[in-house]
Amino acid sequence: MIRVQRQDFDVGAELAALTRDNPGIGGLCAFVGLVRDLSGGERIQAMTLEHYPGMTERELARIEAEAAARWPLAASLIVHRYGRLDPGERIVLVATAAPHRQAAFESCQFLIDWLKTKAPFWKQEETADGARWVEARAEDDQAADRWQDPRPEAAE
Amino acid sequence: MKVLYFAWLRTRAGLSEAEVSPPPGVTDVAGLIEWLKGQGEGHAAALGEPRLVRVAVNQVHVGPDHPLKPGDEVAFFPPVTGGGAAGGGR
Structure with missing residues (x-):
């Protein structure tokens, strides 16, 4: 399930809804991304997330489908916010549920790694010196690249 | 054909979208970028650093040789x- 929204989300309520009426789930893994107050050593006053409505939902759904094709998932959820956020606020929730923990852990990391390099979101930070667009990080590309190869057959 | 700009390309262009009618000789993304650069300062400013420009056609990521219609x-x-944390931690 995919949601792109301006408002905050309740992690507990989201996870409860995701696993409700699905007793086959043995493991649930969740990642929550937050606005950090420091960037490049500078204090961040606020952050604004811009996105590409339409393509964002489409791309997130495509990434989620890729995870479902690679791991035996019972349920998954991506909630990503946009708009102006203060330090400490939640930006994104990725949750995956599976019969066993390994699939939940791996697919959760896969989703956030791919999301960061493929979903059309852009961050603008506000510092004491004004607003600036955040540059993509090579580390994020590397994190996404390690999922590039199809899962080995032995993992099936 | 509709052209959209996001993030700093949008602020550099001074516009978020434009309706354009490229000539028949413009058949792919790379050709469109070259043609747009001659269509006013805004487009030229947005597309001035091709190394940093990513493209989607009909909301799907594509490369410079993707055909256009x-x-x-x-x-x-x-x-x-996107995702968590505000940019690089360096």
Whole structure:
């Protein structure tokens, strides 16, 4: 399930809804991304997330489908916010549920790694010196690249 | 054909979208970028650093040789920076 929204989300309520009426789930893994107050050593006053409505939902759904094709998932959820956020606020929730923990852990990391390099979101930070667009990080590309190869057959 | 700009490409262009009618000789993304650069300061400013420009056609990521047809929605934007944490921690 995919949601792109301006408002905050309740992690507990989201996870409860995701696993409700699905007793086959043995493991649930969740990642929550937050606005950090420091960037490049500078204090961040606020952050604004811009996105590409339409393509964002489409791309997130495509990434989620890729995870479902690679791991035996019972349920998954991506909630990503946009708009102006203060330090400490939640930006994104990725949750995956599976019969066993390994699939939940791996697919959760896969989703956030791919999301960061493929979903059309852009961050603008506000510092004491004004607003600036955040540059993509090579580390994020590397994190996404390690999922590039199809899962080995032995993992099936 | 609709052209969209996001993030700093949008602020450099001074516009978020434009309706354009490239000549028949413009058949792919790379050709459109070259043609747009001659269509006013805004487009030229947005597309001045091709190394940092990513493209989606009809909301799907594509490369510079992707073919174009009338009615396509072509979006230009910098590498994406979604997910958690505010940028690099360096």
